[in-house]
Amino acid sequence: MSPIKFEENMKRELEQRTIPVTEGAWEKLQQRLDPEQPKKKGKSIVWVLGIAASLAFVFWLTKGAFEQSDVTPKIVEQPQEQETPSTENDTEVITPKKEEVFVAQDIKQPREEEEAASKIEESKPEAPVLNPQIHRDEVLLATNVEEVTPTENMSFEDQKVQEVVAQIVDLKEQNTTVSDAEIEALLEKAQREIEVKNLLIESSSTSTAGRVNPDMLLYEVEMELDKSFRTKVFEELKIQFNSVRNAVAQRNN
């Protein structure tokens, strides 16, 4: 009993006691506490910077994705030969993307063009976008076409190289065997387009800048074209139209 009572007395007396702290005790404690805060602030700043960097990276990725999606291939309704990338009202130049197949046209002979068009329409009636119609009496003109590829800074020849490669790839993707003849046809076509472009440049003046001299073009065609090659061109036209159609269908999917 006594120790308990004695201890209870001690406990009661001691519990009531307080001892005032010395002056400056809080300042000592504060000095110890203050260095703790900058570290936490530093940590929080690091977290904030990390989050900001992550968001910026994600934004950059999405922006790049959007930019790529914005550059959509445009298929010109009127098949035209590749011309200069200059943008006059009456001149259009097709710069197809990888999926596109440039369709070359010999428009000087409307009847044959109709046959080609009808062939195309018959073989692929579901062509979704490409308009295979070839207008009668239409002379191949260089018309303005918006450049839709991101390769604006490339030379025309480089662009044609890319197009030829793209065409060959498309043909392969369609599980068609790419014969040497087809490749040769593509190359010849591309070369012809380059020559046409050169024609434009050579013949350009202030009033006719960007236009093709139809007489000169006709002369060139007549000089180079023979009947067998014409057939090849039409066959190529057919093949390329199919490629374009499939590429468009795949893209839409």
Next chain:
Amino acid sequence: MYKNEAALIKRAMKNNREAQHTLFQMHSPKMLSVCRYYIKDLQHAEEAMLNGFFKVFTKLKSFNHQGSFEGWIRRIMIRESISMLRKLKKVEFPQYEIIVNETYNNINIAINVAQIQQLIDGLSEGYRIVFVMYAIEGYKHHEIAKELGITEGTSKSQLFKARKLLQQQMNELNKEKHVAH
């Protein structure tokens, strides 16, 4: 008071210095007294108290509002006081244990706080810590054993010895009083 303290604690958790200063002013005199139970030297006791408050404010988010805030601070102060004594290399506990058959004399004399503190200061650090933790703070032997890293038997024997010494001192005080009168 409770509402004010709860608001202060909440602000102190966000490292609000004013709130922390206010809490310090509210509790530091009591906590210095607690540290003084264990540490004879007042300067060392205050150092232990400041160490304790440093931990209080840096670990304030671990206070889960189970029990009183003062009780939570007090436990931190006790640990810091024991750490201070260990740092000063004054705490030793015997390896052997004494089988205790406690018998007590009925001693009941009126003594003041200063005399109580003097009596406690007369104990060795090991006896003092166990006695204060058991008799003043209300710890159980298994809690004391866990806190100090000793066995329950050691805790009991230390308490027995502390009480025995205190009784002797109390008897001497009692005699002196009777002689004085």
